[in-house]
Amino acid sequence: MSTSFNIGSLALQGGAHCVALDAQRRYSADDLKLRVEALYQSLVQKDEHHVGVWLTNPWDFLCVFIALALAGKRIVMPHNLQAGTADCLGQHFSALISDDPALALHSSYWQLEQLLAETDNPADLGEQDINEQVELVLFTSGTTSTPQPIAKTFADLHCELAELQQVFADAVAQHPVLATVSHQHIYGLLHFLLWPLARRAPIMLEAGHYPEVLAGQVAQLAPVVLVSSPTHLSRLPQTPVFCQQAEGLAAIFSSGGLLAETDAQAMANIVGHAPWEILGSTETGGVAYRRRSESSFWAALPGVEVEPTAEGQLRVRSAHLGGLHEFVMGDKVEFLADGRFHLLGRADTVVKVEGKRLSLSEMEARLSEHPWVQESRVAVVRGRRDEVGMVVALSEVGLSALHNEKKLFINTTLKNHLSTYFERPLLPRRWRYFTTLPRNNQGKVVAATIQQLLSEREH
Template sequence: MAWIPLTHLLLPAPPEEAGIPVADEPLLSRGAFAQASLAAAGGLQAKPLRRVALWFEDAAQMAVALLACWRAGVVAVLPGDAQAHTCSALDATVDAWLTDAALPVPADRQWRLEDLEGHPPLAPAELDPALGLVLCTSGSSGRPKHIAKTWRQLMDEVRALQDQWPDADTPVLGSVSAQHMYGLPFRVLWPLSAGRLLDRPQRIYPEDLQQASLRHPSFVWIASPALLRRLGERLNWKALRGRLVRIHSSGGELPAEVSGHIERHLGLRPTEIYGSSETGAVAWRRGAEDWQPLPGVAVSLNAEGALRVRSPWVNAAEEQTADGAELVCGRFRLLGRLDRIVKIEEKRISLPMLERALAGHPYVTEARLGAIAGAPRLAALVALSAKGLHALRNQGRKAVTAALRAHLAAGFESLALPRTWRFFSQLPGNAQGKLPRHEFEAAAGPRPLAPEARELPGQAENERRYTLDIPYDLAYFTGHFPSAPVVPGVAQISWAMSLAQRDLCPGFHFAGMEVLKFQRLLRPGDVASLALKWDASKRKLHFAFTVEGAPCSSGRILEGGRP
């Protein structure tokens, strides 16, 4: 289909284009999309409203709401997340919320799109590109910022994306939220103008993204480094190869080994996008290439060596970044954030320099450092490499920490060495690959007592199955054992009981054990399966932990009377 400017999306479509799908499951045609937006716009104008917060998990419904606000002259405000503190702070600045989810704001201030029905729809019209919306940042470097964008700026950005990748005509699926200045243009606005099918849900897990993608002959992924680092061996690479035609990645640097791993399996390297909420998309690269500006973007350096960005979709006040850079023949290399400097005992310490130094150790793939409120020293979140995990499993946490401290001590004074260390398979972060301040502090806080349990579908009513990624930094490893960490048996029993109480038999009380067996050790980094079966007639809970099909532990937990 020919390119449609965003301003023309609510004009009557030619008959041959009206039936083109905007989204599927359920199907939404271009004609129905315009009708839904105009109907919602009529409801918004009848209220009347001036400023509305939007939070949608369905990208197609988000698009309907956005275009409705635009047509009605209402300012749409997109929060970065739906957490209670975010919603509470934003609620006082808007007239109402449009959403498809249950939000932590008063129920009478939350509307669904169907709540706007019953009013005459507004007439089809060409939309005014001077109108705008507001996007809220994730707060990874402090309080969330509210960034005003005009629709003309968004139109110019998605046109530049199409100019750079004119071959883009496949369905678009993504692991990132449509609420942000990466997901919004890449997952929603660009596909709308290009006539490409957009996938409704945010696909957070690799398996879900793969399953949804394989409905189509070919497709594109809009992903974050966080998801791409988790691909591992969980995907059917053979089924994806040749059908996954492009992967876009943004939200942080994609480690070279991850990019290379994907290329070996799929025959393509992810296309990384450099940008920010303020600047939008700026440049792209593949692998270790230098960054190449998008069409219409010009870059330069200020006196401090920080990158300056000029483009039709960047406000003049937002042109100056805090990213150190080096210009190379029309392209550039990034040298780290210049504003991530902390003072400890009056000494200035560059966090990017420490992170790059840690990433140079063979135990480390990625690191994130920061100061914790009320603490005088730094905390380090470290994603361990395969060598690092081997050392952790066979030498213990203390030995790995000592090796990393010694590595840093060779180039930095003792004040710069982290006091707190937390180890992961990949760094924590939200779906955009960002690590908001409160999430950094939570990750640097108490070590976990249990793994995250992902429930597998399709089980009988009295059974449950889960996948458990054994944390690298499980709290129980400290004493069991310091130089060869092993999950204690009592912890495994506790996890089985906790999940059963939550999902199978609420109110379950421990009264004893039968046929308890421990056959294989559970170690840091193991991906375990847990099977639960509740025998209501005998009041017994059967559990079994396995790794790659090999039994680790099993037994029956007897249910006792209520205390």
């Protein structure tokens, strides 16, 4: 697919229209052009080529991101900069631009104000395009304990943006965009920063993490587009102050995990339409979309080809897949004759416990059949004796049972339910109960977090 725009020239067009706003001020396209040119002038003179970026303010991030790309730098986007992650990912960049001066990394460290102060008289770049072969490096963050680098080019980004515009242009128009997700992840980067810029829609810089804040933003800017995740969308219908403003949402996007059918319906009840759900990953970018008020089946985005593997998993080929020829996702699928498909759950993850084979995905699926269970994750805690553990998000009925009965009774009841399907040595010995599963800021359940919860002693 040929792209219809380039982020570089779009950012340098200038103009009086609003690009971003917060409680203090509005930033125009002229403001964006001047700041990008100033940063470009500083960055293009630096020898470091692989540059990491961690800036919490979306406006700062957008300006630096575009300036780096125009300067031809390889942009590295850590998914977080906790001490352990920073030490692990530091090998991927020779300089870091961040607003956290406490970071102690073996690389050059540049603050935003320092870069701006180095520029005396920035040159007018005109409407210069970003070279489409400039690379962006992201990291997988949700399913494994070791982040893996994923390289994409700006050609990939431009292509995916064109695909989104082709499908959703009428729904999003030039409505202001609100977000509850991080711009440091591919979903937030595309849907909250780059796509609004491409269609000249302003973004609200303050994240709407709290329903009260989000409701105020909707009241101020309606009609709006909301870029969110299943974690946040599951809570919003329970907040009266948000429900009073919900009709101001022209479109809602959800990604970073699967939105429960009950949550999609709850949003549809208060907004008038269900969220657009985007299926994808860091490796693949966007793959498919659906809207539960119209269909429960997924349809591939333009330029994306999907098919089942011999094992029934989802194989993806797309125009924005970067250097990968194809990618097999960890989802089981069932296809309709018209090419749409239904997800059947994660592909089996088979492990050995006490010499016996255990399908982790099957155990999670079986446990979710019990009325007390909303969602669960299973893991094996290795030690002198291998033990299966289960982290469970209880349903309202399950939470009531836990309140009225001892935890041992809940453990035994759920274990008895699983004993219908699994041998005794495979049954969970460790149980942890929550109202929702712990997720990272991209809405993913992280395997390492599940392992840590099960490894800790109960108090």
